[in-house]
Amino acid sequence: MTAVLGGSDRRYKLTIFVVCLVVYLGVGWWLQVRHGYIMGDTLSRVASTQAVLFSRDPHLAALGFIFTPVAAMVQIPVVWLSPLLPDITARAFSGTIMSALFMSGAAVQLYSMGADRGLPRGYSLTITALFALNPMIVFYGSNGMSEAPFLFFMVWAVRRLMLWMVDDDVHHLITAGGVAMGLAYLTRYDALATVAAAGVIVGATTYLRARSAPRVRRMLMDMLIVSGPGVAAFLGWAAAGWLITGEAFAQFTSQYGNAAIMEQSGAVAPSTTEAIGFAATCMMLLAPTLLPLALWTVMQRWGRPNWQMMIVPLGMFGAVLAFQALSYAQGSTFGFLRFFIIAIPMAATLALLGVPDGALAPAKRPGKYAPVGAAAVPVRRSPATHVAVAATLAIGIPVTVAGMTQPDYAPQEYGLVAVLAPDPDDVSERAATEQRIARTFGTERRIAAYLETLDLPDSSVITDTVYGFGIIAASSRPKTFVIPSDPDFTEVLNDPSGHGVRYLLSVPPTGRGTSDALNLRYPTLYETGAEVATLELEIPNDGDGQPDWRLYRVDQTTG
Template sequence: MSKNNRLAVWVLGILVLFSELLFGIWMAHWNHFVPGDAVSRVANAYYVLFSRQPHLAAIGFVWNPLPSLLMIPILLAKPWFPELASEGIAGIILTSLFASGTAMLLFRSFLRRGTPLLFSTALVILFSFNPFIFYYGSNGMSEMIFIFFLVCCVTAFLDWLDSKSAISMILIGFSLALAFFTRYETIFFGLALAASLMLIVWRRRPKNDQPTYGITATYQKLEASELIALLPVIYAVLIWALLNWSIMGDGLYFLRSNYSNLAQSEGLSKNPLIAPVIGNLGNSLLFVAERSVPFLIPLASIIVMRLMRKKLLRVDFVCLLLFVFSIPLMQLIMLYKGSSYGWLRFFSYPLPLVFAWLPYELQKQKERGRQFYMIGGCMTLIFLGGAAYVTGYFMNNSRLAPEEHEAIHYRQSTTFASNRLSMNVANELDQRLMSDPKASILMDSFNAFQIILDMKRSNQLIITSDLDFKKALNNPVGRKISYILVPRPVGVASLNAVNERYHDFFSRGAPFAKLEKQYGNDWRLYRVVDPAKR
């Protein structure tokens, strides 16, 4: 690229970075709204550095570890800026960086494939400031990090299509491995990528008079391509399973523990929105199709351009379809089995995948002539603008997008009220611990992460990642625990370790626990007493 183009890439990246940061900090600091999952990922990094027993394994073994690992360097500044933890701003900084990186990567891809500077700028701005993409680049969730690695995979795959470069295959491999350490949807996308490589290698098979030679050469190329692209992610899966087994005692702990997605989704059969799709393939298909609509609109521009060039039924287009529908297929299976909440964000990945494919498609359109390119470019802008409008409409619909609707109407949201309550609980607990430096409070961080982040005396908390947590939970009196904080056992809070260990603890306590204080309707603090001395 020219010097001016490189400068434009950096300017756009900085613009996206500061836009995301300003919006994210405005939501978190001034409006006190941060998604619970985003704060939980910050908390996992926080336990590594600032819990009572700091250690790397405190990062947890349910959610993929990369987002929290990347937050650890940011949280080193927490003693000077406590809001990095308490308000989830460490996560906001991280996703803003990845949103900026994604914009720069896409911008560079357009420019390298001959798209004019102004047109490339307009396209990337339409993507980066799409309401959904912009929101998830500013809220600390893992989606934008995952999108970055998906875009890396697609752009490297397209470069490999053109150049057959081994470097592109290496980039695919490492991007796929890092994607797995970010989100589990990588498994289905990786299968789509493996199938795509097989199709492309088969299409490129040698045309030789000796069939045996052609088949052998094709197999060797396929084997080499698949090994380079897939070995890193295979090793990533094996390493994750090994760490789960060696530390938690179960290689599939992330899949079937009490805190796993499967455990949390056990109550979905009572969910009025999800219950009708469980075990019903037709309803599951309709559910997935409806929520995928805003993210599939740009695909229509590629289809029209392919029809113009009479190139629709081609292997590379089949590869695009495999990429685009791989993750929605995973959601379809999970919804059918009743193991997915069906949030709108689970269906968003076709949008960045299609957009990452557009530079390649526009380049092919340009090769057919100026008129083809002008029509294709105009259609692309129209469809991207339409996608932005429809996405914004979906996000403001409480049925289709409950999480995003809650963020838009944050003042009336349960998350806003929960964050304020957590802050009040944390302040009150800090006062108790300050008046008695020898006191300790046991709580399961699965539900209490926001309270933990809001507290200043975390060295007096016994939390789930502590090495002696189970012993303290099983024998609070013998371990000299002062208090136990427990949530109302409703929904996923029923999986809380205290509620699991002691039946009906929230309502009745235990022979060794006396109700000390109730916070709203959601939390109770019990004082631990020796039954023999009561």
């Protein structure tokens, strides 16, 4: 019977994965390839991945050290096909493939939480559907951002630690810490908060379970297993960045990092009250019933068999939310709705925990401190409870739809209105902004197409990737460009004529443009050509937040 049920569950998991994958790929193609609605970070990662394979000097370090590497690195096999299918890079569809795979995996992990605990299959499928079809999950499962792999690793880690709470199987600790949370940190920096939270949860649990000596040694061993790999990933990534670039934490210290971007854009750190209010509002927009679900789950599980399971999602997901709120309060990150997206799987997990357990899946390798009788718990099921909890979770979907249209909280999402419900008669400033967002990077694609008509040789154009990544990603000849990840970039920039460079792509020395390497080397380049180049073309930009470009032809008589 167990084998039959196991085979059935595998079929359901495969079906969930395939259905979600088709939906996310379809949405991504419709948004990015057909309508050109592309997120800046997505296209930047694609351009970095392209540089690993097709730049003037292909090497893995071209991924850069501003972003952690997983979201870009896994795109390498797909980007390798871009010469055959240009939209893979030009429209960042490799990012869509990446995020669709990971978000589909997150949906499977969420369903598995219910299957592990023997919940009614219909209920587990309902909660999974409410998660997978949440508009924020659909959008970030299809747009190539890092949210999808981060959610996958987080949900996977939470699921395995919940199982460890029941059966004390050390293999769950190894999977959650050694694989899931280590990779979560190499996907998003905020995973460091959950690495710490997991260590505290596991350490306290082991200490209380081990009633005899050596309690402290056992506690430290389990903490090392679950949090050690995450700490090693943190130290290893910092060491790699320092050895290659001279900066251990480029996200915070580099001219291209988040802190520098905020300073260049004139962002002001909010007050503590404003930060708390913003974070609370974002969580309410994404999961308005999160607090009631948490209270209900605590009431239902406290003091009952396997009650410890609820500590895991509350502690680990909660740590990420707290980290994001603190980062925003300190002015080290932007006020983006997506930074609080972990509230959605947190609410879904609590919905799975807010109903009585069925017969738990038997432990394959129960540990020494596995609670007696944890494998099966006789319960009286009430369909009304399942319906009420699922309905409570479902309230979040229309609220999230409304939240995604609020520019004050969702500046990266509200432009979707221009694609989903265009109104050609709307002449308001907001409608104009939505249109600019929808066509962002269209100008960069046209610049790439124009440069290709010039039939330039390799190493003919210098551009920084602060803004130039959109042009490079759209080009079928990326070797044309000299970019900062090239070892000889500084040498070529200092003497473009002597190295056969024909053009300089320049942006205004304002805002983020102040960190552009060309502006740092030639401060008057954009205005006058800095006596090294002559203006050939000026290209106004019709995308949101993108600069007007000037193409300068290098004066070949200069040295």
